[in-house]
Amino acid sequence: MFPYTIDDAIESPKRACVEVTIEFPAGKRWLFFITPDQLASAGDYAEATGVRVHLGEKHMIIVSELTPAVIDTVLRQLAADGELEDRTIAYDGEADA
Template sequence: MHPYTIDDPFEAPLSISVDVTIAFPSGPRWLSFATPQLLNDVGNIVDGSDARVHLGELHLIVVSELSAAIIDSVLRELYKAGELERRTLAL
């Protein structure tokens, strides 16, 4: 597993996603974590409705709760599965 930093605090109420920067040998890459509740409060409004739209970006991971332990576990699972680099964007 590559070293990483959690770039944002877990302050309640969470009003933005939590970004994580990963130190890949080829250079830093990042991805974001968000909860369903957060996605309900942010995003573009679908015309003619109150619904929010989020296009399924590979670098956005949705989890039911956010903590350092959850982020670490998800990152390690993605790494073991060979998916970590594909799920991140270059800085």
């Protein structure tokens, strides 16, 4: 597993969104974790509706509860499955979920 940092504070495990930066040998990459409760209050509205739209980004990981232990477990599982790099995007200095 490559070194990583959780870039945001987790204020509420059930309602949170945090970015994680991972130090790959070829450079930094990032992804973000978000809970369904937080997702319900984020995103753009579909035109002329009150319905929020999320386009399922590959670097978006949805978990029912967000803690450092959950983040670590998911990252390790993605690494073990060979999916970690594919689930991240290149870090350009300004990760923004």
